[in-house]
Amino acid sequence: MSNILVLNGSARVDAFTAAMIKSFRKGAEKGGNTVRVLELSRLHIHSCIGCLKGGKDRAHPCVQRDDMDIVYEEFRKADTIVFATPLFFWDYSGLLKNVIDRLWALAEYERSELIGKGRGGALLVAAGGSHPELIYGHFDYMMKRLAWKNLGKAAMLHTDDMDMKDIPECEEARALGEAVCQTDSVQY
Numbered sequence: 001m002s003n004i005l006v007l008n009g010s011a012r013v014d015a016f017t018a019a020m021i022k023s024f025r026k027g028a029e030k031g032g033n034t035v036r037v038l039e040l041s042r043l044h045i046h047s048c049i050g051c052l053k054g055g056k057d058r059a060h061p062c063v064q065r066d067d068m069d070i071v072y073e074e075f076r077k078a079d080t081i082v083f084a085t086p087l088f089f090w091d092y093s094g095l096l097k098n099v100i101d102r103l104w105a106l107a108e109y110e111r112s113e114l115i116g117k118g119r120g121g122a123l124l125v126a127a128g129g130s131h132p133e134l135i136y137g138h139f140d141y142m143m144k145r146l147a148w149k150n151l152g153k154a155a156m157l158h159t160d161d162m163d164m165k166d167i168p169e170c171e172e173a174r175a176l177g178e179a180v181c182q183t184d185s186v187q188y
Ligand SMILES: Cc1cc2nc3c(=O)[nH]c(=O)nc-3n(C[C@H](O)[C@H](O)[C@H](O)COP(=O)(O)O)c2cc1C
Pocket: 010, 011, 012, 015, 016, 017, 018, 085, 086, 087, 088, 089, 090, 091, 126, 127, 128, 129, 130, 131, 159, 160
């Protein structure tokens, strides 16, 4: 069983990314996994200032003091991280990209806090159009460089043509959630 942290990079809490998370969660909880969702739009997280001077204090890995400390705490408890994002300019939303950049401070404290350690990652993308290829490529490369298990990706496409009041179940996201249950548990 996995301890799953979902980082929701959508500012619209009831829209398509949120619907994908709901479907993913249904699948993941079926197998007894624990799922915690952080709504990044409700947190105050600054962008990385690129100082490369983090990692001096375990409680506050980054030199900036903001709600990123909440993310660090939840991240440390999780063995599976789900990056959930609207597709913005064929990429992660700014909300999520800020958080990804700021995770680097964990590696500055201790490399294994971020790299490897048997972690798994998954990607959920809600896209107004039909081209998630670039973010898929980035995600695959990120999993490789972080030495995490790539648990897979799911997309809901053409959301701009859909009715926000009648969002269908995302079967791909639910199946991805179910597949996480079948993943070997993380060895620390
Ligand atoms: C600033 C901005 C950039 C966007 N860029 C893209 C894009 O590159 N490709 C695409 O397919 N949709 C794009 N969209 C549409 C969103 O991906 C789509 O509306 C998605 O459902 C938003 O996620 P949400 O429903 O969780 O808010 C963009 C929307 C915004 C507001």
